Structures are given as structure tokens and as C-alpha cells.
Amino acid sequence: MSKFPWKTMLAGLAIVGTTVYAFAQMPADMSDTMAEMHRQMTQGRQNGTRQGGPIVGPHGGSPVDVQAHHAGRFPVSPGQDAFGAIQEVVQILEADPATDWSKVNIGALREHLIDMNEVTLHAAVTERMTDTSIEIAITGEGRTRDAIKRMVPAHVHELESLGWKAGTADMPDGVTLIVMANDAVPLAKLKALGFIGIMVQGGHHQPHHLMMAKGQFVH
Numbered sequence: 154m155s156k157f158p159w160k161t162m163l164a165g166l167a168i169v170g171t172t173v174y175a176f177a178q179m180p181a182d183m184s185d186t187m188a189e190m191h192r193q194m195t196q197g198r199q200n201g202t203r204q205g206g207p208i209v210g211p212h213g214g215s216p217v218d219v220q221a222h223h224a225g226r227f228p229v230s231p232g233q234d235a236f237g238a239i240q241e242v243v244q245i246l247e248a249d250p251a252t253d254w255s256k257v258n259i260g261a262l263r264e265h266l267i268d269m270n271e272v273t274l275h276a277a278v279t280e281r282m283t284d285t286s287i288e289i290a291i292t293g294e295g296r297t298r299d300a301i302k303r304m305v306p307a308h309v310h311e312l313e314s315l316g317w318k319a320g321t322a323d324m325p326d327g328v329t330l331i332v333m334a335n336d337a338v339p340l341a342k343l344k345a346l347g348f349i350g351i352m353v354q355g356g357h358h359q360p361h362h363l364m365m366a367k368g369q370f371v372h
């Protein structure tokens with residue numbers, strides 16, 4: 154173990170490194186081992202947070218994760234993106250002594266992430282360019298339709314805060330989104346971005362997800 158350069162890393166990381174090494178040597182029952190790994194990794198992160206500043210950031214990819222990845226002993230991916238987003242938020246809340254668990258609502262975050270999944274992957278999208286704008290019909294059925302009606306009109310406020318001119322019109326099976334071209338976002342760029350490229354504008358989802366989980370934000 155002393156041959157590894159990461160031995161020289163922060164004390165908090167070295168603790169995790171030791172843990173990783175110990176489990177690599179362990180021939181115990183795999184399910185027990187995995188449960189213990191989860192517990193130890195969580196402890197390691199919490200130790201790291203206390204000793205060396207915040208390790209779990211809003212965009213993931215903590216030094217601990219990178220370290221384990223480079224050591225080749227742990228996969229970093231949680232296996233499912235919404236699962237990983239929720240795990241990250243739960244870890245942030247657990248690392249914050251000010252977290253008010255009487256208000257925390259992880260289920261609300263899960264519902265929003267299901268909406269994001271529906272809008273991103275399952276909505277039907279028809280785009281039409283005019284001389285001054287892009288007009289996008291976003292439609293679906295059931296949960297997909299509900300998600301479109303929750304997320305797309307809400308996103309207009311984010312676009313407006315970025316200085317874009319945009320609006321929505323309700324339809325029985327979805328929403329029509331109209332976004333005007335401007336100097337910063339000419340028609341060619343609007344066309345290239347299309348529906349989902351427009352939906353990802355702004356960085357509001359990450360902080361909003363944490364607020365949702367804290368019970369402070371309703372989309």
C-alpha cells in the first residue's frame with residue numbers, strides 16, 4: 154500500500170483508501186461486504202467533510218470518488234442517474250448539521266426526477282422555425298403529459314432570467330413553447346439547440362433539487 158502515491162493525499166482520503174484496501178482483501182459474503190462498503194464509504198465521506206472541507210459537491214465527482222476510481226477498486230457510477238442524483242443530495246443533507254429532517258422530502262425530489270425523465274426521454278417533440286423564433290410542440294400521454302405541463306412553462310421563467318424572450322401555450326396533450334431569437338441566441342443557434350438544448354439552459358436544476366429535498370421549493 155505504501156507504494157501508492159495516494160498515500161500522500163489528505164488524511165480523510167487516506168482513511169477511505171485504507172478501507173478500500175481492507176475490503177479488497179476480504180473474502181467475506183459479498184452482500185454483507187457490499188453493505189459494509191456502503192457504510193464505510195459514507196463514513197469516509199463524512200470524515201473527509203469534517204476534516205478537509207466539503208468533499209461532496211453539487212456536481213458529484215468528489216475527490217474520494219476519483220481516488221477510488223483511479224485505484225481501480227470501486228466503480229464510481231451508482232448505476233442509475235436519478236438514483237445517483239438522489240444519493241448525492243441525501244449525502245449533502247446528512248453532511249449538513251443544519252439539515253431540518255422534519256422538512257426533508259426526498260420523495261418530492263424523486264417525483265421531479267421522474268418528470269425530468271419523462272420530458273427528456275419520452276415527450277414527443279415537433280419543432281418549426283419561423284423568421285423570428287422557434288415554435289416547439291411538446292406532447293405526451295399520462296405522466297409524460299403531466300410532466301411536460303409542469304416543467305416546460307416553469308422553464309420559461311428561467312429563460313427570461315437569462316434574458317431570453319419565451320412563452321408557452323397550453324394544449325390538451327402538452328404545451329407549445331415559443332422562443333424568440335435575439336442577438337445572443339440567433340435563429341441558427343435556436344434551431345441547433347432545439348427543444349432539449351433550450352431546456353438545459355441555466356443551471357437551476359441542481360440547486361432546485363437540493364431545495365426540493367429540503368422541502369423549500371415546489372416546481
Ligand SMILES: [Cu+2]
Pocket residue numbers: 265269358359361362
Ligand atoms: Cu430538475
